[in-house]
Amino acid sequence: MLLLRRHGRLTAATLARELEVSTRTVLRDIEALSAAGVPVYAERGRRGGFALLPDFRTDLTGLHHDEALALLVAGSGRGEQVFGLGSALASAMRKVADALPESHRDTASDAARRLLVDPETDLLSRRLPTEELPDPTMIEVRRAVLVGHKLRIHYAATGQAPQWRTVDPIGLVTVHGRGYLLATRSGTDRTYRLSRMLAAEELPEPAERPNQVDLDRIWRERCTQFLSEGDQVRVLVRVNPLRREELVSTALAVRAEEPDADGWPRLEVTYQDARHAEWALWQLTTDAEALSPQWLRASLRDRAAAMVSCYGVSS
Known part of the structure; x- marks a missing residue:
């Protein structure tokens, strides 16, 4: 019904493809809608299909423009991909858009297209991971x-x-x-x-x-437990303030932070393991210095020496 409201006349084949059902199911549902009093009718011929009588629409009482916009924007996130709710989300968004007053419908839909939440790639064109279950x-x-x-x-x-x-x-x-x-x-x-x-x-x-469940609290507790187990590595590091956020983004957790004498923040951060710690600090070059542990300083020094050796002599 909402597809017909939004697109006008549609064939049974188009409705079946959009709703991921058979054309026989579409025909049966059209009969059910008609029996329920929905003014749906069929037009025959090459350009025929199913349509609703003009001005028929559903209603969602009390939903104003910004509320509808919030729902449309929230629906652009990627949680539905992870939890397998993509088709349900598409249906819900059709209902929200259809229920808006005529004066708000186009402006809300256009505004939602101008607000993007969690795109699939970041500013450096790295594709962000998304995991889906069958x-x-x-x-x-x-x-x-x-x-x-x-x-x-x-x-x-x-x-x-x-x-x-x-x-x-x-x-x-x-x-x-x-x-x-x-x-x-x-x-x-x-x-x-x-x-x-x-x-x-x-x-x-x-x-x-x-x-009753407080999922946010449980998740925090699980994260704390995870950080206290396994081979995690704690690193004391000083970092250029301009690259602090980049450092934090690569760490599992920030356990402490204080300003250094020269204005560079000094942070105690946790990494998954030794390899993770070395990789993360190597990305920051001279904009970060690992103060401890000593084995990490030695590892970064040896890697830098090997790089100088590789590029120090012209080929």
């Missing part, structure tokens, strides 16, 4: 989370063969295009990367989880 797997995961059922996942952890695990799902989180399932397994907190799920199955048993 629809059947994502549907099972999302349904188990929302309904509150146990979930069985075929999961490939780093460096391990894929295994089936039964978990109690708590919620879904997306960070910079990466999706995570927060869950418990045998009462222990677990965080699973969605892109590593090879298959999933919602189970009929209810999940063991609290009725």
Whole structure:
């Protein structure tokens, strides 16, 4: 109905393609709309198709221009890609646009096109990572989370063969295009990367989880726990103020910060491992100096010496 409102006359084949159903389903739904009192009619001939009587529209009471704009802009983010909600989002946006008063519809749609949230590439033309699950797997995961059922996942952890695990799902989180399932397994907190799920199955048993959840708090706690485990490396570094944000963007966390005598910030940051720390500071050249640990200073010095040796003599 909203497609017909927005585009005017459309053929059954076009509607079927847009809605990802068969033409037989479209014809059946047209009959259902007509029976429900929606003024839809068919025009035959080469340029025929289905259309609504002029001036028929749905209504969304109380939605003003800025509210509609906020919804349209929010809908341009990439969370729907991670959680498999793309088609639902497209449908919702059609409803929002259709429900606007005629005087607001074109201006809100044009304004939304002038505000971009989380594009697929950054200013340096680097493609930002986006991870997607196959629809059947994502549907099972999302349904188990929302309904509150146990979930069985075929999961490939780093460096391990894929295994089936039964978990109690708590919620879904997306960070910079990466999706995570927060869950418990045998009462222990677990965080699973969605892109590593090879298959999933919602189970009929209810999940063991609290009725109320503060997902933001749980995510902060999981992040803190993650930073305290494994081979993370803490680095004390002084950095040119103009490149502070670049330094911070490569680190897992900033644990402390204070000004140095010459005005350069001195930060204690955490990296995933030694290789990550060396790579991140090498990108900043002389605009950053690792003060500790000593092995990192030595590693960066040796790398710089090797670079001088490579380029010091003309070929």
